[in-house]
Amino acid sequence: MTDSTEQEAAPPTIFAGPTKRFFISMFTRDIELKDAILDMLDNCVDGAMRHSGRDLNAANPYKDYWAKIEASPERFAMSDNCGGIPRDIAAGSAFRLGRPDMERDKALPTIGMYGIGMKRAIFKLGRDAKVHSQPEGGAFLVHYDRAWMDESNETWDLPIDWSAEQRADGAGTTITVEDLLPSVKEDFSKDSSFLDELRDAISTYYGYIISKGFSVELNGTPVEPRILSLFATDDVGKDGMAPYLLQGELDEVRYLVAVGFRRPLATETEIDEEQDASRTSDDAGVTIICNDRVVTLNDKSRLTGWGDNNVPKYHNQFIAISGVMSFTSNNASKLPLTTTKRGVDAATEVYLTARNYAMEGLKGATSFTNKWKGMEEETEQFFQNAKPMTVSHFERAVAAELRDVREVAAKRFSPKLPMPPAEKPTRRVSFTRTAAEIAEAAEYLFDDRAKKPSDVGNECFSYVLKDARS
Known part of the structure; x- marks a missing residue:
């Protein structure tokens, strides 16, 4: 007591x-x-x-x-x-x-x-x-x-x-x-x-x-700036390389989504040589920006839509694909930021809305990549006819081509990317052998043990196909 x-x-x-x-x-x-x-x-x-x-x-x-x-x-x-x-x-x-x-x-x-x-x-x-x-x-x-x-x-x-x-x-x-x-x-x-x-x-x-x-x-x-540029043709209204772009506004936040190609498609050699492709992948993925500050750099996870709702998981074959999700507001508390300002609050409505459209852009870019699988060299002409543009430059260039989105207060540009001829469907053939075995086959076929694995694989297939047709 x-x-x-x-x-x-x-x-x-x-x-x-x-x-x-x-x-x-x-x-x-x-x-x-x-x-x-x-x-x-x-x-x-x-x-x-x-x-x-x-x-x-x-x-x-x-x-x-x-x-x-x-x-x-x-x-x-x-x-x-x-x-x-x-x-x-x-x-x-x-x-x-x-x-x-x-x-x-x-x-x-x-x-x-x-x-x-x-x-x-x-x-x-x-x-x-x-x-x-x-x-x-x-x-x-x-x-x-x-x-x-x-x-x-x-x-x-x-x-x-x-x-x-x-x-x-x-x-x-x-x-x-x-x-x-x-x-x-x-x-x-x-x-x-x-x-x-x-x-x-x-x-x-x-x-x-x-x-x-x-x-x-x-x-x-x-300090010199590093910012994303995506390939686009000068005449963005016609078929050719161009990013997907969407502008919208929700709850005092203006958001912009852009997804496209920062470089030509990955060659078979890059994909086969996984260590090199991993290094080349560093600049791929989707970057998240709030009031001009980069918050998350080159994300390749479900955070930005990879591997979700029919978007493929990130793979080295997608090293050419990059994009941004940018949020701008005069009310910083409305931005999808964590307290560290180096992380994203992915549960906010504006972020989830932008993410849905980022996935739409990723579907288009990954579909283009998959359809040209095995024919990557044939797509080089498309990139030669285009040039890298900053997202802000492309946003101005495509302004007249933007169309209203019914579901939300937004405008969108969906590019008409070139597709391969339908009459010659192709598939990738790939297999793994030891470096010593590849070198041995390269010496037999080319008298050159340093030939690229992709060249050796192509020649092996051609050799067998020729024999099968004779």
């Missing part, structure tokens, strides 16, 4: 807030260093959108904005000219661990929603950081020093200097992290491949943003 004195002394409430240790040491375990740095880059791009107020559909909406990254074992720095952190936001929420106002950017095509990216990245990198920002109204400086970062220090208040030195290159933010963690120092060393991997990630995941005018430098060298 509880003593009455104890009842009187018991507090009416208990503390249920977080600990420093959770955020500084535990919370950072859920994200890789590369992704933490990309989260900081997200903030730069979002800042550019707030500062410019431009529409993503405008020509070069990110023009004249930049971010510069410096990474060495001594320090990490990211600087941008993207407008800076507004002083009222800095005072109210920018440095809090989580965003209290989800409505703030509701009318802008940003991607940040949760208010944790910058802080988590700082904690992931090191134990001493400075955030210098210059918005309209003057510069300020926030310092996360080692004492504040001490896990046993439960003080959450951060000192801020509202009269910091002005920067010479205009409105923007610079984040500098020193006292780097040992693992980060190692990743930033010359002996590590991390910085090359980071450059590749920026080139790929921010390729569409960079292609629309944004500039990113890593250790003084510009």
